[in-house]
Amino acid sequence: MVKKWMDARLSRGAKSEIHARYLRRLRLQDGWVGITRWIILIMFLGGWEISSRSGWIDPFLFSSPSRIWNLFFEMLSDGNLIDDIGVTILETVIGFILGTAAGTALATLIWASPFLSRVLDPYLVVLNSMPKVALGPLFIVTFGAGFGSILMMGVAITVVITTLVIHNSFRSVSTDYLKLARSFGATRRQLYTRIIFPACIPDMIAALKVNVGLAWVGVIVGEFLVSKNGLGYLIMYGFQVFNLTLVIMSLVVVAICATVMYEAVSRLEKYLLRHRNLE
Amino acid sequence: MSDTPVIEALRVTKAYLSREDEIQALEPVSFEIRPGEFVSLIGSSGCGKSTVLSLVAGLIQPTEGEVRIAGEKVEAPNRRVSYMLQRDCLLDWRTVEDNIFLGLEFRGMNDEATRKQARLLLKELGLEHIAKHFPSQLSGGMRQRVALVRTLAVQPKILLLDEPFSAVDYQNKLHLEELLIRALENRSMTVLLVTHDLEEALAMSDRILVMGGRPGKIRRTLEVPEELRSASPLEARGKPSFRPLFDVLWKEMELW
Numbered sequence: 055m056v057k058k059w060m061d062a063r064l065s066r067g068a069k070s071e072i073h074a075r076y077l078r079r080l081r082l083q084d085g086w087v088g089i090t091r092w093i094i095l096i097m098f099l100g101g102w103e104i105s106s107r108s109g110w111i112d113p114f115l116f117s118s119p120s121r122i123w124n125l126f127f128e129m130l131s132d133g134n135l136i137d138d139i140g141v142t143i144l145e146t147v148i149g150f151i152l153g154t155a156a157g158t159a160l161a162t163l164i165w166a167s168p169f170l171s172r173v174l175d176p177y178l179v180v181l182n183s184m185p186k187v188a189l190g191p192l193f194i195v196t197f198g199a200g201f202g203s204i205l206m207m208g209v210a211i212t213v214v215i216t217t218l219v220i221h222n223s224f225r226s227v228s229t230d231y232l233k234l235a236r237s238f239g240a241t242r243r244q245l246y247t248r249i250i251f252p253a254c255i256p257d258m259i260a261a262l263k264v265n266v267g268l269a270w271v272g273v274i275v276g277e278f279l280v281s282k283n284g285l286g287y288l289i290m291y292g293f294q295v296f297n298l299t300l301v302i303m304s305l306v307v308v309a310i311c312a313t314v315m316y317e318a319v320s321r322l323e324k325y326l327l328r329h330r331n332l333e
Numbered sequence: 334m335s336d337t338p339v340i341e342a343l344r345v346t347k348a349y350l351s352r353e354d355e356i357q358a359l360e361p362v363s364f365e366i367r368p369g370e371f372v373s374l375i376g377s378s379g380c381g382k383s384t385v386l387s388l389v390a391g392l393i394q395p396t397e398g399e400v401r402i403a404g405e406k407v408e409a410p411n412r413r414v415s416y417m418l419q420r421d422c423l424l425d426w427r428t429v430e431d432n433i434f435l436g437l438e439f440r441g442m443n444d445e446a447t448r449k450q451a452r453l454l455l456k457e458l459g460l461e462h463i464a465k466h467f468p469s470q471l472s473g474g475m476r477q478r479v480a481l482v483r484t485l486a487v488q489p490k491i492l493l494l495d496e497p498f499s500a501v502d503y504q505n506k507l508h509l510e511e512l513l514i515r516a517l518e519n520r521s522m523t524v525l526l527v528t529h530d531l532e533e534a535l536a537m538s539d540r541i542l543v544m545g546g547r548p549g550k551i552r553r554t555l556e557v558p559e560e561l562r563s564a565s566p567l568e569a570r571g572k573p574s575f576r577p578l579f580d581v582l583w584k585e586m587e588l589w
Contacts, residue, residue, distance in 0.1 A: 228420070228422075230418055230420045230422050231422050233387075233392060233416075233418065234416070234418060234422045235439060236392055236410060237390050237391075237392060237410050237414070237415070237416035237493075238410070238415075238435070238436045238439035238440055238487065239409070239410045239412065239439055239440055240439040244438075244439055248424075248435070248438065248439070249424065252424070252426050253424075255426075329425060329426055329467040329469060330425045330426065330469065
């Protein structure tokens with residue numbers, strides 16, 4: 055009875071008996087993958103909770119899922135957490151959008167002038183090799199200990215690599231397209247707006263995806279250094295007062311926000327590239 | 334047919350320069366093409382036939398000598414000329430219709446009248462039903478047909494074809510050849526076709542220039558007899574004089 059019901063559910067939408075068997079096997083596997091994922095999560099959280107309660111690990115250092123959950127609701131209800139999340143997300147979003155846009159603009163500039171491209175090459179290599187977070191102190195004295203510095207950190211960490219990647223992408227557009235455009239008498243500007251730029255949109259979105267992750271690094275480090283609020287500040291503050299529950303709770307929130315943001319960019323990618331070839 | 338040449342190459346040479354080397358691609362090459370002629374340039378790969386086409390297209394400049402179109406020295410891509418490549422180079426993010434307007438946009442002649450002409454061409458080549466499709470939805474043969482429409486849409490007087498049918502399968506190649514010849518019928522166009530396909534050259538051209546050697550030069554000129562010229566590309570392949578001429582070309586190619 056149950057088996058029959060299961061079979062029917064697993065083979066819904068089948069075109070034939072062979073297709074039904076194929077679907078059953080595929081969906082059964084889908085099911086096991088999902089169940090295994092949940093089991094891992096539940097065992098991890100359960101093991102953590104039990105270890106903490108029975109004193110196998112130090113609850114003061116490693117906290118426990120239930121404490122983190124309680125703290126999360128407490129801070130959510132007094133509204134502070136929402137503000138911190140909002141500030142950090144704002145900084146990150148502006149950071150990666152500015153970084154990607156500035157990188158693309160710079161790439162356009164050096165594409166437009168091969169001379170400039172050759173001149174700037176060693177500078178870009180040096181800047182790219184440089185660990186950008188080390189520039190923190192300079193940003194603080196320039197932009198003040200606050201929003202500006204944190205934002206710049208997010209931009210700095212993304213802009214150079216974006217410039218290099220996008221410029222490379224501009225140059226890798228097949229010479230056949232350049233030949234075609236030139237044979238029609240296209241100007242360099244027309245070539246850029248009609249062919250080069252649209253052809254490189256997939257690479258720009260790929261850069262955007264990478265930059266989401268990078269901007270989080272820049273913003274969190276920036277908040278470590280200067281901030282009075284934000285998730286990075288919560289992590290730092292929790293560490294200083296030795297409230298590890300707060301640290302871990304903030305980490306989980308960062309992970310969730312970063313994942314959601316990455317997913318959003320992935321959706322945007324799918325939408326923008328819906329007509330393109332998959333090759 | 335007037336005898337004033339529409340394309341002239343006067344002792345043209347081309348050397349490709351790099352920091353390390355200088356590669357001589359052409360020995361002095363000279364030829365004339367009369368209005369309305371269909372001329373093929375054949376030769377093994379690396380003999381400089383594509384270089385000659387790029388020179389006529391004004392994409393590169395000769396090292397010595399000069400190329401003239403309608404008596405004027407070619408210094409940049411000429412508006413009378415349209416150039417078609419082996420790759421279709423369709424823009425994936427534009428519909429078929431917007432793809433065929435590309436040349437019109439670049440030439441600053443994208444108006445209602447020329448767009449209408451381009452749409453008629455699309456119809457003539459049996460593609461009107463895919464006007465709103467995106468290139469990724471089309472087969473290789475279809476894509477190349479769209480590229481042909483884009484090439485013709487700028488209403489050229491001279492057509493330069495760089496192995497335009499070598500990337501499609503045999504059946505599509507024959508089909509495209511027929512379509513091209515039919516499209517040329519009502520338009521007075523001069524065609525210079527570069528190909529390594531001897532059959533294609535024989536089936537389509539009025540005259541064949543055989544290139545060879547490194548640096549390349551023109552080894553021989555072959556006038557295609559009326560029997561083949563008046564037949565369609567497909568019919569020409571079945572004519573009695575086709576095979577012997579093919580053998581002549583084949584031997585000519587083998588020598589170099």
